[in-house]
Amino acid sequence: MLSVTRLTINDVARAAGVSKGAVSFALNSRPGVAPDTRERILKVAQEIGWTPSSRARALSVSRSLAVGLVIARPPATLGADPFFPSFIAGLESVLSERGYALLLQVVADDDRETPSYRRLVDEGRVDGVFLTDMFMDDPRPGLLAELGLPAVIVGPALGDDVWPTVGVDDAPGISAAVEHLVALGHSRIAYVGGPCGMVHGHSRQRAWLTALDAAGLPSAPSIEADFSAESGATATRQLLELAEPPTAIVYANDLMAMAGMSLAQSRGLDIPGDLSITGYDDSEIAAHLQPALTTVCTDVLEWGRAAATRLLELIDTQPATDIALPTAKLVVRDSTGPVPTTRPPTPTTTTPRRRQRTTRLRQMEMK
Amino acid sequence: MLSVTRLTINDVARAAGVSKGAVSFALNSRPGVAPDTRERILKVAQEIGWTPSSRARALSVSRSLAVGLVIARPPATLGADPFFPSFIAGLESVLSERGYALLLQVVADDDRETPSYRRLVDEGRVDGVFLTDMFMDDPRPGLLAELGLPAVIVGPALGDDVWPTVGVDDAPGISAAVEHLVALGHSRIAYVGGPCGMVHGHSRQRAWLTALDAAGLPSAPSIEADFSAESGATATRQLLELAEPPTAIVYANDLMAMAGMSLAQSRGLDIPGDLSITGYDDSEIAAHLQPALTTVCTDVLEWGRAAATRLLELIDTQPATDIALPTAKLVVRDSTGPVPTTRPPTPTTTTPRRRQRTTRLRQMEMK
DNA sequence: CGGAGTTCCTAAACCGGTTTAGATGCTCTC
DNA sequence: GAGAGCATCTAAACCGGTTTAGGAACTCCG
Incomplete structure (x- = not known):
């Protein structure tokens, strides 16, 4: 040397x-x-x-040759979400090919992200950003437009936006889940969703409502949770304590579905004998639960690729190539089954099914 | 304007x-x-x-003002791991304060990462990197030393390294789990670990072995899995089919523990009545499983902070401040219980306990 | 054969900071 | 009161690329 x-x-x-x-x-x-x-x-x-040297290049072309992803979620929830790792892998595969780097920021949930974006812009760290976990009336698109920083919104389409949206439509997946349950004879299909203030929380709930309607079913109970295991368990408890509990619950993500399933089981319910459950995400563990979880699977990797492609086009002010994302698919496993037939035809204030089950359990333990 | x-x-x-x-x-x-x-x-x-402008600053100070994290794992496994999100949040909290950015790269598992590092160096994108998921005899520390890129190894200490190691020691957590099980009367405590070729897979297995030894117990079956749910289920199946199955299984992560628990339950075993189970990570879902999972919890956020602090010191060629990381702690929940007392004293080729259980189940179903 | 048009290449400006060499003015000292 | 010493500040070089203006040589054409 x-x-x-x-x-x-x-x-x-x-x-x-x-x-x-x-x-x-x-x-x-x-x-x-x-x-x-x-x-x-x-x-x-x-x-x-x-x-x-990308340093020198960045200075002379007045570009950072990097894009940013700001994630504003409590790390605990993040860790349980299979979305980001695959999504980031998808982003990377496109970015690295084009010589771009990915700048990651995980910020506290309450920081509302905007200072982070402002800093990224002020310091000229990135040429564009991905917006995730969008809220209804999210201030970020406006802020970024003002700052002149290109952005791509990751999630269900919003429509009236300044920025392009790249996202797998939630609706088909949720619809498929509801239709699957309807085909199994269910008619009281409850829903446990994410915060309605969040776009994907909202859109999934709409999809559930629409699907119920399309099946000619009356409205069913719906609980707004927050995608966390804790909230999923609480929501499930509330649903099971209803005078007329649902025979099936559609959850907006796997984590809540898993927590809900555990809670139901702890109360002696058999899944899917007494209660059918569907998740959303198809996390790795879903297939290995007892029973294996029926859930909705999206090609998140491809999604990431599409988002990255679109953002780079935006940065280069190229026309958008319309990338068709594969739609969300229902993966039927063992947590969904025929509606219980032994159900008493007239609704009462008590919940006979659970009573009965409890009795059976008690017998077992006494044996 | x-x-x-x-x-x-x-x-x-x-x-x-x-x-x-x-x-x-x-x-x-x-x-x-x-x-x-x-x-x-x-x-x-x-x-x-x-x-x-950090672009201009980077060029004139001949620094990128960014550090890199290259993650080489199949995204599926990544998504199930609660480690990275918290860890990254910890990194960020230190980095952003010091004006550093975090460059993330998720690469295919088989790419063995080294080309990624080489590129980061060649292009001058980063001033240092974090090394995770270390292998025994990992070539990366050597490569980075050669390239002159500062690095911090994240994980259990290796000892003879060119680079500093920042990591929570696995041993106390695993030891605590084993001791807890011993206190409950268990003596056949099996282990399902990660790849022995990986440092943290290796160190956790050693901790288990040492703890068994310290308790005066004979060696017990140990299976090398790969941290995935699938492998956890398979390993558990193998253990349960042994002539003399264990009464407790210590898993090297929550994901395998969850899959193992589900598998055991699907075979009619009661957790913890027939089999006690411990995990490692304390993922969000752990507390909401049925039964809630006894597991080991580490302060990953603080870990990230320590790693970032150390790397920045290394970059600035400052002396290391020795940051004491809180040790891993056992969180006792409901998946561990007293060793089954009804066990026949003489080992046979069949597994009476499971037989008995199956019978009970059958009775229930016939009812 | 002289001027226009090409092609291939170089010198120098530029991106926006940091850093060094040196100018300026001031105080201090003998 | 002249030179040393210091604090304060400026001009210019520098980081390592990209990009523009322009020069040299060569072709084309009336």
């Missing part, structure tokens, strides 16, 4: 016997360099092992 | 009636500027709303 200093474009220029500019032209495959000169330059660069 | 161009240090200099250099000095609180001048400059900068 003779020289400690990093290789620069000047070293290449000198070695190839040309000027800095020529090297730059050759590297970026721009006209103005003879084919054989170009080849010679590239060969020399290769030989001495030079890669352009 | 009169001018569309970004504010630069020149604008501040002009507005304050000083030179570029003076502004730079003032901003970085270096000597050579009179106190009142410094204040005036800062006030002007504040007023016109200028923040130094």
Whole structure:
């Protein structure tokens, strides 16, 4: 190791016997360099092992060659969400190919993210950002428009936006779940959703409502939870304590479904004998639960790829290529089954089914 | 909005009636500027709303002001791991305070990461990296030493390394789990671990072995899995089919423990009546399982903070401040209980307990 | 054969900061 | 009161690329 200093474009220029500019032209495959000169330059660069410094590049092209992802969620909930890792992997696969880096920021939930974005812009760290976990009336698109920072909204389409939206439509997945339950004979299909103030919380609930309606079913109880296990358990408890508890519950994510399933089981209910349950996400554990969870699966990796592609297009002010995302698919497993037939036909204030079950349990324990 | 161009240090200099250099000095609180001048400059900068461009700063200080985290795992496994989100949140809290950004890369598992690091270095994207999911004889520390890129190893201490290690020791947590089970009367405490080729897989298994030994127990079956739900289920099946199945299983993470618990339950075993189970991680869902999972909890956020602090020190060639990380703690819940007392004293080739249980189940179903 | 048009390339400006060398004015000292 | 020493500040070089203006050589064409 003779020289400690990093290789620069000047070293290449000198070695190839040309000027800095020529090297730059050759590297970026721009006209103005003879084919054989170009080849010679590239060969020399290769030989001495030079890669352009993205620092220097970033300064001269007035771009950061990086995009940002700001995640504002309590880390606990984040950890249980299979979405982000796959999504980020999808982003990466496109970004790295185009020489872009991904800047990640995980901020406290209550920070409302906007200071983070402002800083990213002020410091010129990123050329664009992905917006996730959108709220209804989210201030961020407006803020970013004001700051002039390109953005892509990740999630269900909103419609009237300044920024493009890239997202797998929730509706088909939820609809499929409801239809599946209807086909199994269920008619009291409750819903445990995320915060209605959040776009995907909202859209999934709408999908459930629409599907019920399409099946000609009357409205059923719906509880607004917050995607956490705790809230899923609480919501489930409330539903089971209703005078007329549901025979099936559609959850807006797997985590709440798992917590709900556990809670129901702890009360002696058999899944799916007494209660059918569906999740959303198809997390790794879903298939290995007892019973295996019927859930909705989306191709999150592809989703990430699409979002990244769109953001880069936006940054380069290229026209949008419309990428068709595969729709959400229902994965039927063992947590859904035929509606219980032994149900008493007239609704009462007590819950006979649970009573009965409790009795059976008691017998078992006494044995 | 009169001018569309970004504010630069020149604008501040002009507005304050000083030179570029003076502004730079003032901003970085270096000597050579009179106190009142410094204040005036800062006030002007504040007023016109200028923040130094990190692009330009990065080029002139020959630093990227960013650090990298390369994650090489199949996204599916990643999504189920509560570690990274909290860890990243911890990193962020230190990095952002110091004006550093976090560059994230999620690469395919088989890419073995090294090309990613090489690229990060070649392009000058980062000033240092965190190494996670270390293998025994991992080539990365050596590679990075060669490339001259500072690194901090995240995980159990290895000892002979070029780079500092920041990690919560696994041993106390696993030991506590084993001791807890021993106290409950268990003597056949099996172990389902991660790949032994991985450092934390290895260290957790050693901890289990050591703890067994300390309790004066003979060696028990141990299965090398891969931290995935699938592998956890398979390992559990193998253990339960042993001539003399364990009465307790210690798992190296929650995901495998959950899958194992479900599998055991699907075979009619009662947890913890017939089999006690412990996990590792304390994921959000753990407390909401049926039964709630006894597991090991570590302060991952603090861990992230420590790792970031250490890496920045390394980059600035400052001496290491030794940060004491809180040790892993056992969280006792309901998946562990007294060893079954009804067990026949002589081992046979069949498994009477399960037989008995199956019978009970059958009775129930026939009813 | 002289001027217009191309092609290929170089020198120099530029991106927006940091940092160094040196100018200026002031105090201190003998 | 002249030179040393210091604090304060400026001008200019520098980081490592990209990009523009322009020069040299060569072709084309009337």
